[in-house]
Amino acid sequence: MARAKKKSAAEDPHFSPEKELFHPSLPLLLAGVTIRSEVPHARIVGVVHPPLPEGWTMVLPHDIPGNPMFQVLRSRFPVLGDEVVQYVGEPLALVAGPDEDEVRWFASQVRFVTKNLSLDEFVEDSPHLKRKKVIGGDKTQALMGVAGTMEVEGVYSSGPQDHGHLDPVEIMVQVTPQVVGVRLKTQWPAHVVGSVARALDRDPNEVKVLGTVSSGTANSQVWYPSLLAVHAALLSQASGKPVSMKLTKEEEFLFSPKRPEARTLLRTTLAPDGRILSLMADVVVQTGAYGVLDDEMLDRTVVGILAPYKLGHFVVNAHAEASHTPPRGPVGGLGEGLGLFAIESHVHDLCRALGQDPAQWRTEQTLTKECSSFSGVPLRADSPLKMLIPQLARSSDFSRKYAAYELMQERLERFQEEALPLRGIGLAAGFQGNGFLAGGTNPVNVEARLEQDGRLSLYIPIVTANNRLVQLWKESAAAVLQIPVTDVRICPVFTGDHPAGGPSISSRAFEIVPRLLLQTCEGIAQKRFRQPLPITVRKVYRRNKGPAWDSDDFSGKPFLTFSWGAAVAEVELIPLLAEIRIRKISLLIDAGPRIDEASARNAVTEGVQMAVGWAITESIQWENLTISHQSFLRYRLPGPRELPPLDIQFFEGPKETAPRGLGSLGANLVAPALLSAIRQAVGPDLKSIPVSRKMLDEALRYHEASFDSER
Amino acid sequence: MKLPLILNGDDVTLDGDTRESLFTVLQREAGVFQEKTNCRKGTCGRCHVVLDSKEVPSCLVPFFQVKQREVVTPEGFSQTDEYRQFRLILDEEGLVECAECTDVQIFHLFSYLELFPQAGKEECRMVIGEIPCRCGSRPVLERGAARWLERKEAVRVGRR
Structure with missing residues (x-):
């Protein structure tokens, strides 16, 4: 008897990835492993490996059927390092077999014959060096007629940071003639679709991605999961079997994208009344090999420096520096945090030089409606910082404590002798930029379908673990259509079932999706009972x-929009132990109305934890262009000892209807506030994070020595 | 190798290799930890089980060691009344669930309270902090644990 022709998965709207592709008892599942480069920069001459057992598969660059280049917005790099290796850990080949341990052993036996190349090849005109020069205002005009100017200079640097997810990455891919099924954690399923389709030379409609949820996004899963999905898909295509790839915790720590390091030299010329007449900045952002997303990160870093305050004249020389280390990526924000860290730490120095209260200086120097922004856009209102800073300073008693701790600093000698704890308080103000600068991301779109049984299906291309947010989406849709909440279903993020979108960043989930959701449901309400x-x-x-x-x-x-905020951090330092204890962190945030108070607090808390780790506990050391094994073993997310009570307040602005993103605000503001507090406690010489115990000890010794010399 | 054990209160026999960890066998044979990977180093807390009243990382326990022993997994614990009552408290406190850590944190906390019923708020705070996670749910878990202890105390005083 002839059997009815089964619809291909690509054509079937009710195709279920869970049932068809990812059943737990999937037969013949192969374990895939990445073979990585052991040298930082070399030309590949050949490859030697033991005989491949029967039923195993190995993929080399020339086996890639489609485009061998991986693309993230404007950045491109090889899916598998082909002729020239650019960093230790660069994927060079892939292997899959039935048993993961055996495959890992095989991978360890594969040897690439290489000819080492110079490590300082990056010259001035190298494409690996992205340069920007930004000039605004006129220096002569800015300085004209001002007497008694003062110059302040400082170099501020911040280290790399790991995304710190509990779960190592796990990806499952099954390639069949009809469909490519991918299951993974990602913030950007549409990017996975495009990347896999390009590498396999398949129609994007045939690639179906089931995005699973992870913990808070921290923006760390923007592009890296897509690369791993391509690797697993290549193995599945070559073997004809489903492939699962799991990174070990160490592998992920060593080679996944980290927050880029940044080093900023700032030199300002100040008027006696505190105005910044001129600012000169020299910014270096370390983007690792291939300079992934260097445009975005560099622009945002520069915007972070220039956006908050009035500047008579400015010159910024910024460059993204590629190196023979793994590519960096967006972690805890996309870059403005690096710039804000530098300018806010510099403001600490400015205020000390001027002898002014930092809260007062900031309030006076933030932009007003008479000004234009650094990019020439006229402002329609005063900067929200003008209200936020004094309000937070009042509620946290900043000015009184700052003055008291300044006095304490002058009497540091006595505290040293009596081993009393030292205290400091720091303030930082700034913003989070919502939306990508560079474009090229997928637009956010929401689809709602009122089914024949009266139930509502929502297709939202945002991968979120936030149960409260999902419930709110359901409730708001149910309220518009006046149906029970139980009749609203949020369909899993599965490309092909709904329009693609992404990446999922908190500003999109909180700011754009609720608006679109209301519009779609109102659209259905208008057509209901008529169609x-x-x-x-x-x-x-x-x-x-x-x-x-x-x-x-x-x-x-x-x-797209700015979210503004200010943070105050108060620290205590026990000189004998060189140990920092954070007494309290207060934040005041202006990010529009909250659609869910708990979710907003959760997002800010997440950012604060990230900042505390970035500033104090999370240290990564490089050894021979690779992360040291000790860093992997000792890397520590902040624990209950480091995390203080948090006082998170939200500013209630007038006439605002739409919420704005706030996921990175905590990270952007708290790190500079913490460093300022630590510097007030132990002296101004500390200008880089993370602040290690050794750095604190040295800063204290330096002060002891300065007291001795005064005697 | 087939071994009998008590899994979440049920007598079961699981089939596994001597080289395999308890985590691997539970995942494959018993269908638990389906959505989870783990660090395979015993540090992430994602695969913790209670083995004869003691909390252990199942990725480091050889399968052959669990013969005739009692194993409770987070999945098993999430079916208990204790878990449900605690989740209600957390929901009232405004928990934003974390896909990676929430259930693990609750399981870890209650495993500790099982061993040390007299534990105080500060101890609970430290226990919650032992499972590292980037999410922002820790303050809510700490408040929830404090309320749970207060409730237990109220019940104890009431009995007296």
Whole structure:
């Protein structure tokens, strides 16, 4: 008897990835392992490996059927290092077999014959060095007629940071003639689709990605999971069997993208009344091999430096420096945190030089409605920092404590002798930029379908673990259509079932999705009872009209929206132990109305934890262009001893309707506030994070020595 | 090798290799930890089980050691009344669930309270902090644990 022809998965709208592709008892599942480079920079001459057992598969660069280059926005690099290796750990080949331990042993036996190349090849005109020069205002005019100016200079640096996810990455891919099924944790399923389709030379409609949830996004899963998905897909294609790839914790720590290191030299010329007449900045952002997302990160870093305060004239020389180390990526924000860290730490120095209260100086020097932004866009209102800073300073008693701890600093000698704890308080203000500068991301779109049985299916291309947010989406949709919440279903993020979108960043989940959700449900309400069911309505978010961002001349509006905030951190230091104890962290945030108070607090708390780790506990050391094994063993997320009571307040602005993102605000603001507090306690010489015990000890000894010399 | 054991209160026989860890066998044979990978170093806390009243990382326990022993997994614990009551408290406190750590943290906390019923708030705070995670749910878990202890104390005083 002839059997009915089964619909291909790509055509079937009810194709279930869980049932068809990822059943737990999937037969013949192979374990895939990446073979990595052991040298930082070399030309590959050949490869030697033991005989491949029967049923095993090995993939080399020339086996890639489609495009061998992996793309993230404007950045491109090889899926598998082909002729020239650029960093230790670069994927060079892939192997899959039935038993993971045996495959790992085999991978350890594969040897690439290489000819080492110079490690300082990056010359001035190298494509690996991205340079930007931004100039604004006129220096002569800015300095004209001002007497008694003062110059302040400082170099501020911040270290790398791991995303710190509890779960190592695990990816499962099954390639069949009809469909490519991918299951993984990602913030950007649409990017996985594009990357896999390009590498396998398949129609993107045939690639179906089931995105599973992870903990807070921390923006660490933007592009890296896509690369691993391509690797697993290549193995599955070559073997004809489903492949699972798991990174070990160590592998992931050593080679996954880290927050880029940054080093910023700032030199300001100040008027006697505190105005910044001129600012000169020299910024270096370390982006690792291939400079992934270097445009985005560099622009954001520079915006972080220039956006908060009035500047008479400025010159910024910024460059993203590639090196023979693993590519960096977005962790805890996309870059503005690096710039804010530098400028806010510098403001600490400015205020000390001027003898002014940092809260007062900041309030006076933030932009007002008469000003234009650094990029030439006229402001319609005063910067929100003008209200936030004094309000937070009052509620945290900042000014009184700052003055008291300044006095304590002058009497440091006595505290040293009596082994009393030293105290400091720091303030930082700034913003989070919502949306990508560079474009090229997928637009956010939401689809709602009122089914024939009266139930509502929502297709939202945002991967979130936030149960409260999901419940709120359901409740708001149910309220518009006046149906029970139980009749609203959020469909799993599965590309092909719904329009692609991404990446999932908190500003999109909180800011754009609720708006689109309301619009789609209102669209259905209008058609309901007039059209037969099912009714489908889709809404796509389009960026507001306005001066678009021009990365070349730094003009236009950089972000979709800004979220503003200020943070105060108070620390105590026990000199004998050189140990920092954070007494309290207070934040005041202006990110529009909250659609869920608990989710907003959770997001800010997440950012604060990230900042505490970045500033104090999370240290990564490099040894021979690779992360040292000791760093892996000793890397420590902040624990209950480091995390203080948090006082998170939200500013209630007038007439605001839409919430804005706040996921990176905690990370952007608390790290500079903490460093300022530590510097007030132990002296101004500490200018880099993370602040290790050794650095504290040295700072204290330096002060002891300075007292001795005064005697 | 087939070994009998008590898994989440049920007598079961699981089939595994001597080289395999308890985690691997539980995942494959018993269908627990389906959505989880783990660090395979005993540090992440994702694969913890209670083995005869003691909490252990199942990725470091050889399968052959669990013969005739009692194993409770987070999945098993999440079916208990204790878990449900605690989750209600957490929901009231505004828990934003973390896919990676919430259930692990609760399991870890209650395993500790099982061994040390007299533990105080500060101890619970430290126990919660032992499972490292980037998510922002820790303050909510700490508040929830404090309320749980207060409730237990109230019940104890009431009995007296």
